[in-house]
Amino acid sequence: GGVAGWRKPNAHGRFPPKSGDFAEKRTSGASIRRADRSCIPVILEGRMMLRKRKGHSPGEPVETEDSHSLRAHIGPYLSWLEGRGYSTSGLWTRRADLLEFCNWCKEREITRPRELNRTVIDLYQRFLSRRPKQDGNLLSLQTQSKKLFTVAKYCKWLARERLVAYDPAAELEFPRPSLRLPKAVLTAEEAERVLAVPDPTTVLGLRDRAILELFYATGIRRSELANLDLEHIEFGRGVIAIRRGKGDKDRFVPLGERTAAWLKKYLVDSRSRLMVYGEERAVFLAARGGRIAQAYLTQLVGKAIEDSGIDKRGGCHLFRHTAATLMLEGGADLRFIQQLLGHADVKT
Numbered sequence: 415g416g417v418a419g420w421r422k423p424n425a426h427g428r429f430p431p432k433s434g435d436f437a438e439k440r441t442s443g444a445s446i447r448r449a450d451r452s453c454i455p456v457i458l459e460g461r462m463m464l465r466k467r468k469g470h471s472p473g474e475p476v477e478t479e480d481s482h483s484l485r486a487h488i489g490p491y492l493s494w495l496e497g498r499g500y501s502t503s504g505l506w507t508r509r510a511d512l513l514e515f516c517n518w519c520k521e522r523e524i525t526r527p528r529e530l531n532r533t534v535i536d537l538y539q540r541f542l543s544r545r546p547k548q549d550g551n552l553l554s555l556q557t558q559s560k561k562l563f564t565v566a567k568y569c570k571w572l573a574r575e576r577l578v579a580y581d582p583a584a585e586l587e588f589p590r591p592s593l594r595l596p597k598a599v600l601t602a603e604e605a606e607r608v609l610a611v612p613d614p615t616t617v618l619g620l621r622d623r624a625i626l627e628l629f630y631a632t633g634i635r636r637s638e639l640a641n642l643d644l645e646h647i648e649f650g651r652g653v654i655a656i657r658r659g660k661g662d663k664d665r666f667v668p669l670g671e672r673t674a675a676w677l678k679k680y681l682v683d684s685r686s687r688l689m690v691y692g693e694e695r696a697v698f699l700a701a702r703g704g705r706i707a708q709a710y711l712t713q714l715v716g717k718a719i720e721d722s723g724i725d726k727r728g729g730c731h732l733f734r735h736t737a738a739t740l741m742l743e744g745g746a747d748l749r750f751i752q753q754l755l756g757h758a759d760v761k762t
Contacts (some may be wrong), residue, residue: 634728734755
């Protein structure tokens with residue numbers, strides 16, 4: 415008798431997508447072909463880098479034919495940041511942003527650090543303001559600012575290492591994204607409808623229900639949920655420990671009784687049947703036994719919201735906004751909510 419939710423491999427030893435509401439889908443090459451052609455090298459390079467994450471460091475040397483090029487200095491720069499305690503996930507993001515910048519420079523025959531100047535940085539800022547995403551929309555001001563910040567810090571390090579005569583980004587003015595309210599927030603009734611979408615009688619359905627319950631009860635980030643390990647759950651104290659969250663900060667988040675019950679049920683009835691590798695410590699496992707991917711969490715939440723029939727759209731962050739709003743409406747102190755969500759500034 416097979417385990418519910420499992421799929422048999424095909425003749426090529428691969429697992430075909432499962433039909434149903436919560437099938438875990440792999441991104442096809444067609445989605446890359448539909449993307450902006452100028453972004454294809456960055457997309458492919460980013461995917462290769464994501465595959466290398468496990469067991470590798472973001473400070474590893476970048477493949478390049480010129481040992482003195484802009485690309486060649488990315489590895490030493492990230493190793494320097496790594497030695498100063500920067501989070502690994504944040505460094506991988508910086509690596510991707512810097513590779514995108516170096517690819518843009520190479521297309522304009524700018525390959526060495528000393529060829530950088532203020533005009534180059536200004537032109538790159540203009541490029542980011544007009545660069546479309548895969549969905550056709552422009553980058554948000556917040557995303558533009560983060561990418562420019564990464565480039566500016568890299569330029570500052572190049573000047574510190576005497577690889578450029580001066581910091582070409584010293585006078586860069588960053589975009590000022592306005593503070594906006596969330597586009598949509600779920601009511602308590604709507605949240606319950608979303609939670610009821612997965613089928614808890616199946617292995618994957620029970621896992622997905624536990625994931626949605628945890629998002630709703632705690633408001634934790636997608637990356638924080640994906641990085642949860644078994645030792646981070648303390649049922650006796652009724653809390654989960656968020657280790658090295660955003661900003662490399664730790665915090666404790668309380669678990670409600672209902673969420674704890676769903677979590678326990680998942681660990682006993684579902685996780686034990688998903689576990690393929692005995693040494694895996696992740697709380698939430700994918701169908702093949704490894705740690706669940708952040709991209710799948712976005713797909714899961716978006717699909718659940720869509721299938722619930724409510725006229726709202728969103729992903730994991732929608733539950734974060736919902737949790738904060740409902741706690742505030744229930745009389746929770748704003749400072750408590752700030753600490754619970756792990757925000758550095760109460761304004762956000």
